[in-house]
Amino acid sequence: MAIVAVGSGEAFEAHVPLVIVGAGACGLVAALAAKQFGMDSVVLERDALPRGSTSMSQGFIPAAGTRFQDEKGVKDSPELMAQDIQRKNGYEADPAIVRALAEASAGVVEWLADAHGVPFDLVEGFLYPGHSRMRMHATPRRTGEELMGSLLNAVEAAGIDLLTEAQVVDLHVDDSGRVHGVTLARPNGSRESIGCDALILACNGYGGNPELVVRHLPALKDALYYGHEGNQGDALLWGEAMGASLKDLGACQGHGSLAMPHQTLITWAVMMRGGVQVNAEGQRFSNEHGGYSEQAAKVLAQPGSMAWNLFDRRIHQAALEFEDYRNAHIAGAVRTFDSLEDMAVGLALPRDALQATFAEMHTLAGNGEADAFGRTFSAEDLLVAPYHAIKVTGALFHTQGGLEVNTQARVLRKDGATFANLFAAGGAARGVSGSGDSGYLSGNGLLSAVVLGAIAGREAARKLSCESAA
Incomplete structure (x- = not known):
């Protein structure tokens, strides 16, 4: 991966107004948005089949004030959504970007549904940690794979060019920082060059690059990586070489509930509906309602870097709504026990410790007090036999830091100025x-991919249209 200095009169084998690097949800939505505003693009994807990290997720897109919420009686607003985001991140994110994403979220979700047939509905029944309203929008199967399928169908129907097995290896940049084109490599070793008037980097983060993970995420250097292998930090490295501003490189999304050895994601709804996690000593070690991202490091800190998700039949039946959970169940990841004593024996947990853990939850539900980690329990959510258990570990899903952008998704230099024609989402x-x-x-993650991706496509198209009209 390199930045190639553009020489005078450099020729490219082809030219398109807009090049988009990466055909995950971000790149596909950016292309659809650019097309809406009359701009042709080509999406370049390194894989033979576009998947990206989106396909490994549950495909949940948060949005505030949608008609899908209205239909279910959920009252929400961009202001409330922005407050929730900032409260969770400790007010460290750029408030202008947070506000822009929250304000645009409903429009983007409804546009994808209405103009491109993405079959969204509202995920009901529980609140994810930190959200004060039900605002997750997903396709019926609740999988990122299904979301990707819908977006790929939309791109094909829109007549957008998508080149697979086309890994971008070089950016051609002049002394002023303007991008003039890219070089892509094919699996047979051949190379092609494409000139462009604007470039959108939609090639995700660096979670698949062990050297960058060690440098920026040392606490998760030994975590199982459960993201797309193509997330090698290309955008980060190109931006660094160009003098772009880089922000929050220690930010990431982990997950404290990856079934082992099956390596299947277990929905955090299991915890939010009343489940708990215990370690090999039969003891809880955290507030399971604090958030599944930070839970990854907490699980990894336990003996053997593992924990047991414990829940009951009520939660099991509700979790069957999620395809990933159904797959884990079919694969034998979910174990069932008729009593605490049977579960202690079956999971090789100290019986007295496990009984004490459950006794404490009953006591807390009775007196209304919080435990040492800050979690409270209600009588209706207490676990009852038969019990279910899944062995899990903590994993790194994707990184959240990268190129600093403004509210038009334009990449910023270290001095705060924008690059002439470089966008990222x-x-x-x-x-x-x-x-x-x-x-x-x-x-x-999908908020930034889908909503900021739409903004990047729209703003790139507007900029190019203005330049061509001048």
Whole structure:
């Protein structure tokens, strides 16, 4: 990966107005937005089949004030959503970006549904940590794979060019920082060059690059990486070489509930509906309602870097709504026990410690007090036999820091000025999760990918249209 200085009169094999690097949700939505504003683009994807980190997620997009919320009687607003995001990240994110994403979120979700047939509905039944309203929008199967399928269908229907097995290896940049084109490599070793008038980096973060993870996320250097292998930090490295401003590189989304050895994501709804996590000593070690991102490091700190998700039949039945959970159940990850004593024996947990853990939850539910970690329990959510258990570990899903952008998704230099024609969104850009792992509010990743991706496509198209009219 390199920045190539542009020489005078350099020729490219082809030219398009707008090049988009990466065909995850971010790149696809950016292309659809650019098309809406009359601008043709080409999306370049390194893989044979576009997947990205989106396909490995549950595909939940938070949005405030949508008609899907109105239909379910949920009263929400961009202001409230922005407050929730900032409260979770400790007010470390750029407030202008947070406000812009919250304000645009409903319009983007409804546009994708109405103009492009993405079958969204509102995820009901529980609140994810930090959200004060139900605002997660997802496709029926609750998988990122299904969301990607819908977006790919939309891109094809719109007649947008998508080139797969086309890994961008070089950016061609002049002395002023203007991008003139890219070089892409094919699997057979051949290379092609494409000139452009603007470039959108939608190639996610650096979670798949061990050297960058050690440098910026040392606490998760030994965590299982459960993101797309193509997230090698290309945008970060290109931006660094160009003198871009880089922000919040220690921010990430972890997850404290990856089934082992099956490596299947277990929805955090299991915890939010009343489940708990215990370690190999039969003891709880955290507030499971604090957030699944920061829970990754907490699980990894336990003996053997593992924990057990404990829940009951009520929660099990509700979790079957999620395809990932159904897959884990089919694969044998979910174990069932008729009593605490049976569960202690079956999971090789100290019986007295496990019984004491459950006794404490009953006591807290009775007196209304919080435990040492700050969690409270209600009588209706207490676990009852038969019990279910899943062995889990903590994982790194994707990074949240990156190129600093303004509210038009334009990449900023270190002095705050914008590059002439460089845009970034999704994991390539600085997100809204603050500087660490605890600031991630559920859905922040796809909020940046989908909503900021739409903004990037729209603003790139507007800029190019203005330039061509001048």
